[in-house]
Amino acid sequence: SQQGEEDPQALSIQEGENATMNCSYKTSINNLQWYRQNSGRGLVHLILIRSNEREKHSGRLRVTLDTSKKSSSLLITASRAADTASYFCATGNQFYFGTGTSLTVIP
């Protein structure tokens, strides 16, 4: 299985702080994607990083990829209450999802 695994499983921070969550996967990949899911809602694509990229930015998001360690991290800077959601990484053409990190941002 190419399933990704995120950690921590749950993270609670104060508004304005940075949130970092990690993802590890098992096999070689072409790209890795991060998604956000608000409770009971569908997935929202956040960012895609290709296997030949090491870091990518999008607004307050910063994603890193270390293919040698088969891991990726998602950093959300200056968090807001609206960032409260579950975050998943996904790999592979068929997108095997990890268990997700539940982020709570306290106003």
Place this chain on the structure above:
Amino acid sequence: GAVVSQHPSWVICKSGTSVKIECRSLDFQATTMFWYRQFPKQSLMLMATSNEGSKATYEQGVEKDKFLINHASLTLSTLTVTSAHPEDSSFYICSAFAPGTGIGEQYFGPGTRLTVT
């Protein structure tokens, strides 16, 4: 950007009945769509890959006779949960590859919440 819709967004049905969920790519053609299910507070689990004009490929442990998938056109895939039971209650999400990206970016539907009573 590419849009994927699902219908219905939520459905309640009685045990033993069948429910059909539609997944449509609204502004692009999708030769491949994927179906996922998600239990509360858990990750998405890939159920099957739906290919236009051919049989779906099911993941291990997914009953193909229970979860019927039909990808009859380039913009529509349907998932039918047959003889539904309460344990089938879940959040079902479909996704589709948008053409031209070349790098495997998928677009997800908003999901369908199924409750079997």
